[in-house]
Amino acid sequence: APWDTPGAARLDEQTMATWIRRTAKTATAREALATGVKAVFSVEPADVSLLHVLFYAASAGGWDDLIDTEGGAQQDRIVGGSQLISLRMAEELGESVRLSSPVRSIAASGDEVVAGEVSARRVIVAVPPALASRIEYDPALPGLRDQLTQRMPMGSVMKCMAVYDEPFWRADGLSGQAVSLPGPAQVIYDNTPPGGSPGVLLGFLEGDEARVLGAATEAERREAVTGTFARVFGERARNPSGYIEKDWSAEPYSRGCYAGVLGPGAWTSYGRALREPVGRVHWAGTETATRWMGYFDGAIQAGRRAAEEVRLG
Amino acid sequence: APWDTPGAARLDEQTMATWIRRTAKTATAREALATGVKAVFSVEPADVSLLHVLFYAASAGGWDDLIDTEGGAQQDRIVGGSQLISLRMAEELGESVRLSSPVRSIAASGDEVVAGEVSARRVIVAVPPALASRIEYDPALPGLRDQLTQRMPMGSVMKCMAVYDEPFWRADGLSGQAVSLPGPAQVIYDNTPPGGSPGVLLGFLEGDEARVLGAATEAERREAVTGTFARVFGERARNPSGYIEKDWSAEPYSRGCYAGVLGPGAWTSYGRALREPVGRVHWAGTETATRWMGYFDGAIQAGRRAAEEVRLG
Missing domain, CATH: 3.90.660.10 (Polyamine Oxidase; Chain A, domain 2)
Structure with a gap:
């Protein structure tokens, strides 16, 4: 995990902007690096921790894999638009998918959890932390988890x-x-x-x-x-x-793009709360992935991991 | 305003940790500075932007004013506990104060705003941004304001x-x-x-x-x-x-202490949205103060400023 990497504190205490200023020798190099950061995270280099940039690239296989159009993250487009994937999946799932029913509260008692209008034995929250933070939890979330969700904003x-x-x-x-x-x-x-x-x-x-x-x-x-x-x-x-x-x-159900971004200090101080279930509430979504965090592949990995937690739980 | 200060971008792109590492010559000096940051902001030096530390100190008159017990922010205690102030004010105000009625939504239409169970011509939100971000707004907040509230976490x-x-x-x-x-x-x-x-x-x-x-x-x-x-x-x-x-x-109605803290990049990119009213919704709370941000004095200044906005609006 990012917080276990050698020198994690040192990497996480500085912004990508600090690293660029120290490393890049020319204005063009600084601008090119900044443009790369903006293209990948949709934030300025000041907004993101060096450790997060390194983890994000590592989770994709390397920096080039993030920005390449051939063999990299930017290679493919979905004919008809990406939302077709969820629309087709919803079709297959039929009435078990409820639309226009935003979950505003999750209340756990005994061996039951009530999420909005649905009650179940377990809940998997698969929205980004910045959206998960808007849900009212009963009992209240542990401080570490709630504070993590205050520290993974979306980009612009x-x-x-x-x-x-x-x-x-x-x-x-x-x-x-x-x-x-x-x-x-x-x-x-x-x-x-x-x-x-x-x-x-x-x-x-x-x-x-x-x-x-x-x-x-x-x-x-x-x-x-x-x-x-x-x-x-x-x-x-x-x-x-x-x-x-x-x-x-x-968009109030996105709050920005493309994924939650961690500023300095967040990974080392709060990262442990990212995937740790809270009672009967489990966390999925691409931000919880260890491979291709921020991408479809990461979302799938995270969903499988959360499903496995529920199956074993 | 912090974002107008000369060299604001340079001050805001680095963490306080980066500044301490570059400035303090001994381990003791680094530790003492870190302890000061933690005492004032209840976050690690990695979590806060240098610009925010400078603004926060300037808004109090200087760094010493923040940490001094004689003549500084740490001088006074309220006999009986600080909450006595709000309890006594609530007594004076009588039934116009509604307790146990958390506002979860604010909906504006025409010249009316409905905040929870109360409707009025204008609303002043006086909770910290990390709590204001949990309210559901209709119409949705402008992106800049919503993203600001994603970037002012509370300390631990x-x-x-x-x-x-x-x-x-x-x-x-x-x-x-x-x-x-x-x-x-x-x-x-x-x-x-x-x-x-x-x-x-x-x-x-x-x-x-x-x-x-x-x-x-x-x-x-x-x-x-x-x-x-x-x-x-x-x-x-x-x-x-x-x-x-x-x-x-x-505590779900605090989400941390002592006040919202801005990490690198937040002041320069999003600071403009801190006090700017959104239609009939106005923002108060000590985080919106220009003097003694984070303290009682700042809360009073902010309340007066917001009341004046409403009076003129």
Whole structure:
């Protein structure tokens, strides 16, 4: 576990920003490292502990595995959108899935737990800690667990998509994929559907860019994002036929993206409470994974581990 | 405001631990600085941003004002306990104070706001951000405000009191007040009531000590705490006639002590959302104060400022 690693306290007492300042020799190197942190965690290097960055990369196999499009975390897209996975699973499960029933309280007594309107012998909470912290627990959570959930905030992301009649950049031999140190859209993907029409460019606003442009109007954001696209792919990018955006920080059932992030001190002081069940309440979700924390793979690993706890419990 | 100070980003990107490591030349100096941070914030130096430490001290007039017993924040005790203030105020206010009615939702529509079972034209939320974040808001909070509340956790404190027949240390010419770098009770006060009987020694477990001993049994904590007392005040301290303790981290309506603490990056990225009203919802509480943040004085300043907002609004 991260808190057992040699020198954990030393790695966890500093921010990634401190490490970058000490390590990177040029302004470009500092900016490139910062952009990498923002692309992976959607926070600024000041917001995240060096130990968390190292653990997160290690849990994926290495830093390159996080950012690579070939053979890395950024390789695949789900045709039709990722939510299709949960929609199809819900279809299979039928009426046992209850929608529009947010769980606001979990009360345990004897060998029963009541979670919202459902009662059961055990409960698995599979939402991120920042959401789990909004549930009212009876009895109250142990201090260490409750305080952990106060220390795993979500990052700031806006996802901005410009729609064009066709993916015109391909005719110029361009992939539609770019990292641009001058922002605001520093990470850009070709999000054109498999059929090849319409052409879609996707730009992420992450960390400061999400917060600063989040306070602007949609028209201002559209201009800022297509401005980056134009600089990278040519002037045609400045005039999309459509523009769609999503601010994940403003969604009360997400509270930000992509996963809970640990600032300095959190892993070493509170990490032990991340997976430890509290009575009949178990914790899953990708933040509790030891492999591919923050990703689908991590969520699956965590779900299996929690299910096994319940089976043996 | 902290985010406007010259060099704010540089001050906010590093933890207090990083600053201590770079600045203090000896292990004793590092420990003494760490103990000071723990006494004031009840977190480890790794958990708090340098900018927050500087702002917090500045808002009190200086670092000495935070830790001094003469002329500083630690000078006065309320005879009978601090809660007498709110109890007496509640008496004066009579039936307009509703007890046992936690507000779990705040819903605004038109020119009305419904907070729990009360409806009004405006609402002032005066709980710490870590508690405000547990309220369900309709409409949902702007992302910046919601994410701020994910980034102001409470510190970890256990307050441990040993009761003796008399304040025996006074006969030895000792004040009963001590700072001990070897823990676990690093900050100790004479908490004997004004009448002089019984004798009470109060030891704070803060940061790591609160978390580590928080997981032990009460008997183990009593032994550990009276062990510190005995080292400082002599062997008689080892056998109190009574022992009382309180773990503030385990209280769901406190979630820790003494006030919300900002880790690196939080002030510069999210600080603007601390006092900015959201429609008809206003924010008070000592965390929103510019003078004596974290103290009674700050709470009063913040209450007056919020009341003025409502009056003008």
